[in-house]
């Protein structure tokens with residue numbers, strides 16, 4: 001019931017103050033997260049919960065299948081605010097295996113408006129079809145497409161003027177590609193973090209984007 005959510009909230013707030021009388025005062029006065037999380041909207045992949053981060057410690061942007069379109073005003077505004085104002089040091093792109101958005105991008109069916117949103121994943125699917133076809137079964141192909149989608153969003157993040165400018169200014173800013181497993185709750189890293197334009201160019205070459 002919806003009333004239970006409000007009741008739980010009251011209990012939660014009371015518990016925080018019991019543990020630390022200054023908890024909300026501190027949070028109210030200062031937002032200085034070190035991390036920007038770009039993840040999927042899937043209810044099973046909540047950024048704070050699976051990384052053990054508290055309120056105030058991670059700035060979060062989530063959408064269906066953790067995509068970043070070149071003209072996505074919402075995602076790009078979040079990115080700019082996080083990098084230029086909050087001055088985060090890490091950008092984490094975290095997808096997950098079994099992602100419904102990735103499945104929808106690969107099943108060849110029509111789903112309405114969401115197909116436009118998922119277009120970058122459909123393009124990836126086509127581009128990597130020869131590699132994916134070598135994998136043993138449909139599950140393995142979808143898992144790999146989930147990983148490729150994370151790698152593509154990492155690439156898109158590194159191609160933005162916001163991130164390029166931060167690197168040109170000599171700022172420490174690392175972009176990480178992660179995939180979360182719904183079955184075991186474990187996050188896997190998809191390779192070295194990207195910390196400058198050289199790494200970004202290598203990622204671009206790998207994905208052919």
Ligand SMILES: [Zn+2]
Pocket residue numbers: 040041042064065066096098099100101102
């Ligand atoms: Zn998902």
